[in-house]
Amino acid sequence: MNETKRHQLTNANIQEKSALLWNIADTIRGLYKPHEYGEVILPFTVIKRFHDTLLPTRQAVLDELEKRKNISMKDSFLRRASGYVFYNTSPYTFDMLLADSEKIEENFRAYLSGFSENVQDVLSNFDVDVHVTKLAKNGKLFQVIQEFNKQTGYLGADKISSTDMGYIFEDLVKRFSESYNEDAGAHFTSRDIIYLMTDILIAEDKEILEAEGVSKTVYDQTMGTSQMLSAMQERLTLLDADAEVITFGQELNPKTYAIAKADTIIKGGNPDNMRLGNTLTEDYFKGYEFDYAISNPPFGIDWKSDYKAVEAEHKKGNQGRFGVGLPKKSDGQLLFLLNGISKLKDTGRMGIIHNGSALFSGAAGSGESEIRRYVIENDWLDAIIQLPNDVFYNTGISTYVWIIDKSKQPHRQGQVQLIDASNMYEKRRKAIGSKRVDISEECRELIVTAYGEFLNKEYKLDDRTVESKVFDNLDFGFNKVTIESPLKDEAGNLVLKNKKVQPDVSLRDTEDVPLTEDIDAYFEREIKPFNPDAWIDKNKTKVAYEIPFTRLFYKYVAPESTDVIAERIKVLEEEIVKSFEMLSGKDVEVDG
Incomplete structure (x- = not known):
């Protein structure tokens, strides 16, 4: 079965399961407003996932608890008994809870308190205690647990894989976001985009990984519900069934963080690798370096409230993450680019999504230009892929995947590949928010082929085209030079000061001279014939970098x-x- 058909089957099951879970919201209608349903459905889905996953080893945990009752440090024994990195020492199951309706709140709280410490953090960030009180006070707790305990609502890991559970979480978050009129894309990126990013990230390493086996670390600085991390784990495991893939992530939103941590716990990963907090102001992975980084940070979002902490980090220079420069306060996306680069090993690779402004915003000498200069002059910018418009849930604007490589393959060194994949998509039968198109498996494979071949070439799929162009690093840089003209008095004489001709600021001009050209030769050819008295103030010359993606792919009609x-x-x-x-x-x- 090919990937598309498998995903269609999986997707049908996901939609059915998530719809079933979401419909449980009917039991709290009136008590909660529609935009609040997710505050109950999401945490109870996580709790039920934990409950069903632990059922097969429940008795073994209780036996181990009795055996070790006089030992203070029981955690490792109980984890081993459960078969996971979490456990529950409560004697209750959902069946047992429902058998005593009079004590449903008391017993359910006892059940929740039986979870290991790492799960308690998840429950805390979901505000479970608050909702249990509200449900119990209004006579709804029993009914909610009853609905979740139906046979059709089974969520055990033996029946539902971690990947499929990720899809269910994703769909529920989307439903929650839509009911709240909130940007669903703030919480997750659709899988078609993620799979394109993962496949390109591992494209250069594929043969080595298949031959030597996989042992990699992956980091997402804005992980949402951790679907990018899950997809990287999935892709690497396909190359090596025994792959050791350790994931790390940080997330600002408590509820999506809770989902990500729950997913990591279920998969047997280290939940301590999932951190809650603002990546720009709280570096919870200081000193860490990873093989891969992958993320879709917010763009077009101001970071004024973070300015004090970010500026302090900037002042550390090379010892900090943002020493290169600071972008304007209205858009902090390039700060995430710098953070991601600081977290890569010397052989690391990163895929990160930006909008168009990251390509060209900021004048020469600005923070944005200096960041682009830093990345390109270090020869870390490997490729930029323009995605189709309308491929995200929450925006229809042009978006780009930047591929950063700290150690490029020899044939790619000193160069940057630009790929226009804006026409490589399939239209959706039904739009979801702003998402009207998908990058199908067939489309994705052609884009990955274009990346891998590293040629100046067009690739066609029916009437759709992907175009690849390769440029030297220097092609994106230029010197912004200041051209001065002499100041003259009313009689037409030159105005001197300390025997130096003074410039006429009203006639001052600037020229962008490509780095590939000699400034003086350019001046003699382009300026001197038209302004014989002009000169260059070389003290004002600034180096700048920008990537005029649209102009480079413009076709004259x-x-x-x-x-x-x-x-x-x-x-x-x-x-x-x-x-x-x-x-x-x-x-x-x-x-x-």
Whole structure:
């Protein structure tokens, strides 16, 4: 079965299961408003996932607890008994809870308190205690547990894989976001985009990974529900069934963090690798370095409230994450680029999504330009892929995947590959928010092929095209030079100061001289013939970098000939006349 068919089957099951879970919200209608349903459905889904996963080893945990009752440090024994990195020492199951409706709140709290410490953190960030009180006070707790305990609501890891559970969480978060009129894309990135990023990230390493086996670390600095981390784990495991893939992530939103941590716990990963907090202001992975980084940070979001902490980090220079420069306060996306780079090993690779402004915003010497300069002059910018518009849930604007490589393959060194994949998509039958198109498996494979071949070439799939262009690093840099003209008095004489000709600031101009050109030669050719008295103030020269992606892929379309235009006008006139005749009942002549 190919990937598309498998995903279609999986997706059908996911939709069915998530719809079933979401419909449980009917039991709290009236007590909660529609936009609040997710506050109950999401945590109870996680609790049920934990409950069902632990059922097969429940008795073994209780036996181990009895055996070790006089030992203070029981945690490792109980984990071993459960078969997971978490456990529950409560004697209750959902069946047992429902058998005593009179004590449902008391017993359910006892059940929750039986979870290991790492799960307690998840429950705390979901505010479970608050919702249990509210449900119990209004006579709804029993009914909610009853609905979740139906046979069709089984969520054990033996029946539902971690990948599929990730899809269920993703769908529930989307439903929650839509009901709240909140940007679903703030919480997750759709799998078609993630799979494109993961496949490109491992493309250069694929042969080595298949031959030597996989032992890798992966980091997502804005992990949401951790679906990017899960996808990287999935892709690497496909190359090596015995792969050791350790994931790390940080997330600002407590509820999506709780989902990510729950997912890590279920998979047997280290939940301590999932951190809650603002990546820009709280570096919970200081000193860490990873093989891969992958993320979709917010763009177009201001970081004014983070300025004090970010500026302090900037002042550390090379000892901090942001020493290179600070972008304008209205958009902090390039800060995430710097943070990600600081977390890569010397052989590390990163895929990160940006909007168009990251390509060119900021004048010469600005924070944005200096960040681009830092990345390109270190030869870390490997490729940029333009994605189709309308591929995200929460925005229809142009977006780009930047591929950063700390140790490029020899044939890619000193160069940057740009790939225009804006037309490589399939239209969705039904839009989800702003998402109207998908990057299908067939589309993705062609984009990955274009990346791997590293050529100046067009690739076609029916009437859709992917175009690859390769540039030297220097092609994106230029010197912004200041051209001065002499100041003259009313008599036309040069104005001198300390025997130096003074510039006329009203005539001051600037020129962008490519780094591939000699500044003086450019001046003699382009400026001197038209302004013989001009000179360059070399103290004001600044190096800048920008990536004019759209201009580099612009294709000239010749205008129609006047004869063709005249013929079209004539046809339109005739149609207008016929319409008028039908309305007026009169014959009208047309000159011509």
